[in-house]
Amino acid sequence: MADIHSVIGTKNKKGQTYTDTWKLMNEAPRTPSFFTGSEVIKEALRRASCDVMIAYPITPQSEAAALIGELFAEGYIGDYFRGESEFAVMSQCAGAAFGGARVFTTTAGPGTMRAMENFPMWSGARLPIQMIVTCRGINSPLSIQPDTLEIAYLLNTGMLVWHAETAQDFFDWILKGYMVSEEPDVHLPLALCCDGFFVTHTKDVVNLTPADMCLPPYDPYRSPVPCMDMECPPVRMMRDPFVMKSNYISYATHASWQQEIWAAVERSRKHSIHWLNGLIDTENTDAEIIIVASGTAVSQGREAIRLLEDEGVRCGLVKVKTLRPWPEEEIREATKNAKHIFVPEFNVTGWLAKEIKATISNPERVHAGPRVCGGMTMPPEIIVSEIKTALGMKTFSLAGRGS
Amino acid sequence: MSKERIQISEDLYDIMPPDYQDLVKSATYGKEDRGWKDIGTSKELIEQHSLCAGCPESMAFRYILASLPNPEDTVMVGSTGCTSLVFPMVAVHNIHSLFGNQNAIASGLKRALSVRFPGRVKDVVVLAGDGATVDIGLDMTLQAWFRQEKFTTICFDNELYANTGGQESGLMQKGFVAKMAPVGKLFDKVRLPEIARESGCHYVVNCTVSKPSLVEKVIRNAVHIAREIGPTYLQLYTPCILEIGKNSMEGLQEMRDSEKPTERFAYKEYISEPAKQLLAELAAKDKERKAAAKQLAGQASA
Ligand SMILES: Cc1ncc(C[n+]2csc(CCOP(=O)(O)OP(=O)(O)O)c2C)c(N)n1
Ligand code: SF4
Ligand SMILES: [Mg+2]
Numbered sequence: 001m002a003d004i005h006s007v008i009g010t011k012n013k014k015g016q017t018y019t020d021t022w023k024l025m026n027e028a029p030r031t032p033s034f035f036t037g038s039e040v041i042k043e044a045l046r047r048a049s050c051d052v053m054i055a056y057p058i059t060p061q062s063e064a065a066a067l068i069g070e071l072f073a074e075g076y077i078g079d080y081f082r083g084e085s086e087f088a089v090m091s092q093c094a095g096a097a098f099g100g101a102r103v104f105t106t107t108a109g110p111g112t113m114r115a116m117e118n119f120p121m122w123s124g125a126r127l128p129i130q131m132i133v134t135c136r137g138i139n140s141p142l143s144i145q146p147d148t149l150e151i152a153y154l155l156n157t158g159m160l161v162w163h164a165e166t167a168q169d170f171f172d173w174i175l176k177g178y179m180v181s182e183e184p185d186v187h188l189p190l191a192l193c194c195d196g197f198f199v200t201h202t203k204d205v206v207n208l209t210p211a212d213m214c215l216p217p218y219d220p221y222r223s224p225v226p227c228m229d230m231e232c233p234p235v236r237m238m239r240d241p242f243v244m245k246s247n248y249i250s251y252a253t254h255a256s257w258q259q260e261i262w263a264a265v266e267r268s269r270k271h272s273i274h275w276l277n278g279l280i281d282t283e284n285t286d287a288e289i290i291i292v293a294s295g296t297a298v299s300q301g302r303e304a305i306r307l308l309e310d311e312g313v314r315c316g317l318v319k320v321k322t323l324r325p326w327p328e329e330e331i332r333e334a335t336k337n338a339k340h341i342f343v344p345e346f347n348v349t350g351w352l353a354k355e356i357k358a359t360i361s362n363p364e365r366v367h368a369g370p371r372v373c374g375g376m377t378m379p380p381e382i383i384v385s386e387i388k389t390a391l392g393m394k395t396f397s398l399a400g401r402g403s
Numbered sequence: 404m405s406k407e408r409i410q411i412s413e414d415l416y417d418i419m420p421p422d423y424q425d426l427v428k429s430a431t432y433g434k435e436d437r438g439w440k441d442i443g444t445s446k447e448l449i450e451q452h453s454l455c456a457g458c459p460e461s462m463a464f465r466y467i468l469a470s471l472p473n474p475e476d477t478v479m480v481g482s483t484g485c486t487s488l489v490f491p492m493v494a495v496h497n498i499h500s501l502f503g504n505q506n507a508i509a510s511g512l513k514r515a516l517s518v519r520f521p522g523r524v525k526d527v528v529v530l531a532g533d534g535a536t537v538d539i540g541l542d543m544t545l546q547a548w549f550r551q552e553k554f555t556t557i558c559f560d561n562e563l564y565a566n567t568g569g570q571e572s573g574l575m576q577k578g579f580v581a582k583m584a585p586v587g588k589l590f591d592k593v594r595l596p597e598i599a600r601e602s603g604c605h606y607v608v609n610c611t612v613s614k615p616s617l618v619e620k621v622i623r624n625a626v627h628i629a630r631e632i633g634p635t636y637l638q639l640y641t642p643c644i645l646e647i648g649k650n651s652m653e654g655l656q657e658m659r660d661s662e663k664p665t666e667r668f669a670y671k672e673y674i675s676e677p678a679k680q681l682l683a684e685l686a687a688k689d690k691e692r693k694a695a696a697k698q699l700a701g702q703a704s705a
Contacts, residue, residue: 099519
């Protein structure tokens with residue numbers, strides 16, 4: 001197998017040049033393009049040197065998954081097929097990753113939930129699969145609307161979990177994500193989440209890297225566990241399978257394996273900081289009021305801050321980019337001056353607010369809202385109103401509007 | 404994998420486990436006519452395992468591993484169940500991930516290996532219990548066949564969920580009283596071999612593992628056909644002696660009793676037309692090769 005560095009500068013069968021990823025992402029020229037989020041996923045994949053993509057239809061990721069099929073037909077992806085269910089798809093992804101492939105898939109809402117058993121298996125087996133999650137409702141009655149509740153279920157799987165705000169994030173993070181995931185000291189799957197529809201179905205200007213440059217291929221022999229391709233000695237893995245033993249060695253093995261996965265999540269921190277330029281972005285963190293958010297709630301927060309400025313209220317912003325690894329220190333530091341911390345979220349339980357409360361001192365500063373769910377939009381005005389109410393300022397009443 | 408890959412550096416030789424030293428010395432990776440007869444004179448690709456004493460699954464494992472035509476380039480996929488107690492002791496790469504997803508894992512694996520090693524043989528063989536194959540994993544079993552995925556599926560049919568203590572399974576016989584079938588199983592043993600044929604398998608065999616030569620033949624056929632044509636399925640009776648109340652010595656007799664012409668494991672085989680053609684070609688080549696070898700040996704001694 002050629003090692004990554006020796007292929008840089010050479011061309012793949014589509015004539016794309018394998019390019020050092022840092023140069024590709026930071027130095028190569030960018031072309032502004034007006035695309036939907038789904039099209040952006042396709043364009044990122046065109047440049048990702050992906051070996052296997054496995055698809056299954058579910059709104060709002062179906063379009064992206066089908067567009068990647070077109071890429072396969074054009075010869076940009078090694079193999080592509082529709083699996084029979086998300087559970088099967090995620091196992092098929094695992095099989096491909098066990099076999100040393102760079103793997104990509106997309107899902108949403110009920111698909112994420114259907115596949116759930118696979119995710120701790122992926123991280124336990126150290127498979128650096130990338131899964132796009134275009135979040136949608138998981139409640140009954142059936143909903144296809146944007147809602148981020150499913151992310152809460154991913155947080156303890158041992159996967160890396162990132163939450164993109166915009167299509168630009170998406171484009172860059174798909175490519176950078178592989179760089180972090182595939183580091184030998186990380187080697188974990190990545191759930192790259194976005195808010196369905198808001199990001200997937202709206203058009204935005206995205207600056208794309210040149211289409212004739214692509215990532216260096218994945219090198220499965222940098223994996224911390226053997227690649228299952230019979231290209232290295234098939235050593236016996238253990239004397240007795242630990243599942244059968246109820247003894248201290250068995251417990252210690254399982255415990256240390258779990259600890260190692262979470263240590264790998266921790267070790268991804270430095271790589272994520274390097275590639276994403278920090279785990280969080282901040283604006284005006286000297287303000288007494290700070291909005292902390294992830295996903296499109298960040299955009300709404302930014303707009304609310306502008307509205308509040310017009311009324312003389314100064315407000316800072318923290319955009320949380322990675323949920324795993326969790327930017328504990330960064331959030332603590334960014335909110336240390338804040339008297340009030342608002343956490344707008346697109347889900348009913350407020351999982352982000354809970355994480356933040358568990359992170360900072362004086363957690364009573366956290367106002368866990370506003371929250372919308374079930375597909376409701378979050379007009380910046382409701383964030384403004386939440387903040388003004390908390391500050392004891394006069395605000396309009398939503399219920400009274402129009403009466 | 405070439406056999407050189409498993410060689411041990413001289414400096415490290417004495418600290419390697421004896422079973423690994425034996426693998427390097429006398430395992431039959433790469434041997435053209437490997438088969439069950441190598442058992443006893445070569446290092447087997449299986450080490451001590453923790454199945455119940457006398458469990459027919461262990462015989463089945465030994466025969467299968469001795470018969471794989473190309474173990475140096477074969478990856479096996481297992482599932483949860485008694486078989487998963489053995490795989491950590493198997494000297495070909497093998498994957499355990501979840502219960503019932505084995506044919507999905509194998510689908511992704513086979514495709515990845517085809518993308519990464521174009522033009523090279525990389526066989527994939529699934530080996531799982533009846534619960535894994537027919538109950539919890541049935542959709543993935545069938546869908547892999549519908550899609551004509553090129554790997555072999557082997558089901559160790561012990562007609563119950565052994566690893567969890569003997570519960571009813573889809574391949575259990577009707578009327579059998581078991582855990583979770585307190586008044587006896589109410590429906591027939593699922594006819595998976597017939598379903599396999601209808602689902603697009605090119606080679607289907609239903610038999611016991613009482614005869615190693617038979618196991619060798621069906622394994623070789625199944626792997627060759629899967630490699631060249633499409634999915635193949637072997638359903639092998641490996642009775643759970645523990646749960647049906649037999650002693651360690653009684654597994655073989657149980658299999659012999661169940662393979663009589665009127666019994667449920669009487670030998671049954673289906674071969675598709677393209678698979679028949681392939682087998683004929685392989686047999687012809689084999690004959691040619693043996694004749695040539697004989698001639699060469701004759702010349703040498705003359
Ligand atoms: C999702 C899931 N459900 C249930 C189980 C429990 N379980 C483990 S092995 C097994 C039965 C295996 O039966 P079979 O496939 O027939 O294999 P055998 O043990 O009989 O060889 C079950 C139900 C599990 N591990 N995972
Ligand atoms: S429980 Fe049954 S199938 Fe499992 S090892 Fe024992 S005899 Fe074999
Ligand atoms: Mg069974």
